[in-house]
Amino acid sequence: MLASTGVRIAKMAAVIVAVAIFNFFLVHSAPGDPALVIAGQSGATDEAFLERVRADYGLDKPLVVQLGTYLKKIVTFDLGYSHRQQRPITEVIAERLGPTLLLTGTAFVISLLGGVALGAMAGVRAGKFSDTVITILSLIVYATPVFWLGIMLVLLFSVQLGWLPPFGYQTVASGFEGWALWLDRARYLVLPAMTLGLLYLAIYARLMRASIIEVSHQDYVKTARAKGANESRVLWRHMLRNALLPVVTMAGVQAGTLVGGSVVIETVFAWPGLGRLTYEAVLQRDYQLLLGIFLVLSILVSIFNLLTDLLYRVVDPRIRAV
Template identity: 35%
Template sequence: MRNYVLKRLLYLIPTLIGASMLIFFLYSLVPGNFVDSDPNLTTERKAELYALYGFDQPDIERYFIWIGNLLQGDLGYSLQFQRPVTEVLGNYIWSSFFVALASLILTWLIAVIIGVVSATKQYSFFDSFITIIVFAAMATPSFFLGLILIKFLAVDLGWFPAGGMITTGSNLTGWDYVKDVAEHMILPVLVLTMLGIGGLTRYFRTNMLEVIKQDFVRTARAKGLKERVVIYKHALRNALLPAITLFAFELPALFSGAIITEQIFNWPGIGAIYMQAFTVRDYPLLMGFTMFIALLTVISNLLADLLYGVADPRVRLK
């Protein structure tokens, strides 16, 4: 087992090197950069800035400098913020993370429950009703869904704040601060959950329907086990297995932000920063962030394989 993990970890190295090359050269081969986007600069000033940021070096050389810095945990220097990329990411990534985490937990919980119930009561009223609701939520664009929620729940009813992360001008600390942020989180989390729930519900419903038809479920019934035990112990465990892979892939998504939803709710998350960096060609920030997501993706891949082995005895390593 330890050898296997070690081997898999070693495999990560070439993958990441490949990813870093792709990321770096894609961005550096794009014509134009941060300095070019300011038309008011004189030629001398431009040359000065080129030298300062290292844009005058050959691409290959710049790649190795970038890689060298990466290995020391330095993702580069954001031109737009004039601060290290790690610091910028650190400032914004957590606000995105908490929204994503809350909606992830909510989405999965609801999707599993609905999936199981509509599979065990296939073609019932509940099943059809939920199917329609779920598809409607999934098919509505996030900006529309967000605006509707703001209109009804925030403006008309005034239950939740319409946007932002904390009440403007407030100076809360401790629990009050947490409560304030949580209140602001509710609407964006709701939107993300409604968007994500559709596909996942259908996924669990299909998996469950598949498993319920299996011989071992019939055996469990023939043993005289309670229906609850048959469904939740025998069927659900098998239906959840393939979802482990899916779940591990959600890990990078936790940190990558939700561009549109964050914009609508004025949430200071990484998605908004990412978009902004594009418009001003803040490539170091983009490269650093993309590399970070690439790293998370390969790690979650490995995690998915290891977790699968824990959950499914058939692929467990001896």
């Protein structure tokens, strides 16, 4: 297992380098001159100043040389300097990474636990009223645009009922510390996490339902029932673990999507995470910051895929023998 994990880590490193090279050429293929953007923010656009800006940021060198310099820097975890934020990119991303992981991690737990529970309930009651209700609600949530769902939740729970804050990360100038601070952030977390998690909850519920129905017809399930095991034991000991395999696969793939795909949610709820930072960097044409964000997201996705492979060995013991 250690040898297999080492091979996977080596492949992960190669993929990250390849993604970094691709992102470099993708960002630099965008129209416009970055030096003009930087000079425009300084209030000077004469040619002499532009040449000095290009020299300071290495923009006057060939693209291949710029790529080599960029790769050397990321090996030492130097992601460069954001001309818009006027701060090192590592500091900017580190500041926004925590809120993004908090949001996506909470949404992932909500979607996975809720989807597995509802899917299993629908699968063991296939064709009954509860199955129909869960299936219809899953289809409705899956077909609903995520930004519209977020706005509707804000109108209901914030505007109409006044239970939860509509946007933000925490109460401004509240002075909270310790548990009071985390409880305050939890109130702001509920709506964006529900909005982001409900979409994937619907996917996992439908996938779990189909998997439970398929597993229920397997020989080992029929044998367990023939031996006199009650339905609860059959579900927990024989059906659920095998039915989880496709859900684990899908969840592992979409865990990275949650981190990289929270741009809309963070924008709607003014959540100060990487998704919103990406949106701001695009509007401000902060190319170095975009490269840093893309690199961090690719690392996170690779880590989630590695964890999924390791979790698969726990869920399905047959893989350990391969």
